[in-house]
Amino acid sequence: MWSLRASVLTSLLGCSLAFSSGCEPTLSARVDALQQLVEAQSEQIQRLRLEIGDGIGMAMCTPELSQLIEDVQRECDTQTATCTTKQIRPAVIAADPEHKGRFLKLMSHLRHEVFYFREGAPQVVPFRADRLHKLLRSAMLRNTQFLIVSSPDSGEFEAHRRARVMEQALVDRGIPRAKIRRWVYAFPTLKEEYERPVDLPGLGETRELHRGVWVFRSDC
Secondary structure (H helix, E strand, C coil), X not given: CHHHHHHHHHHHHHHHHCHHHCCCCCHHHHHHHHHHHHHHHHHHHHHHHHHHXXXXXXXXXXXXXXXXXXXXXXXXXXXCCEEEHHHHXXXXXXXXXXXXXXXXXXXCCCEEEEEECCCCCCCCCHHHHHHHHHHHCCCCCCCCEEEEEEXXXXXXXXXXXXXXXXXXXXXXXXXXXXXXXXXXXXXXXXXXXXXXXXXXXXXCCCCCHHHEEEEEEECC
């Protein structure tokens, strides 16, 4: 990188000094040389961005969480992008240091939002939509993915429907489908495991915790 910059500057400077001897670079040559310098700098900046992004992702994920996500993805059907309780539960139990399968305990420190859907509701309520916008507006890293987790306690069909509605909400806001994973997972929804008051149902939302659809942003 530095050798290229030095070469370009030396070439331009040398020709400028030797103008009287007929070494004046043509406009095209000068543009080409500067273009090479810009391209080399852009490549270096991109490499630095990727390295910083990878470092941020590693810092935000515990080894247990990284292993959980890796194990689930290995077991899931990549064609449908949907993972089920059968595929997820062994990984959760293995990742939990106490082997109690405390899913929210493992996951809730990731950036996330929860969206409560009444039976058949086609969209999230307005104040949740605002929170979704804030969750999605940060620049995505190379490893960024969004995990949509919906409980089947109210029925498998309804759980899949809520997950698809949530996926479409992310896509409509510019998130590529390749960055999204749907998990239909039966996990305990215990109020005492909710670390943020905003994660509990609000005004106008169903009070049934198992109807909450969790959206986690993972940069592992």
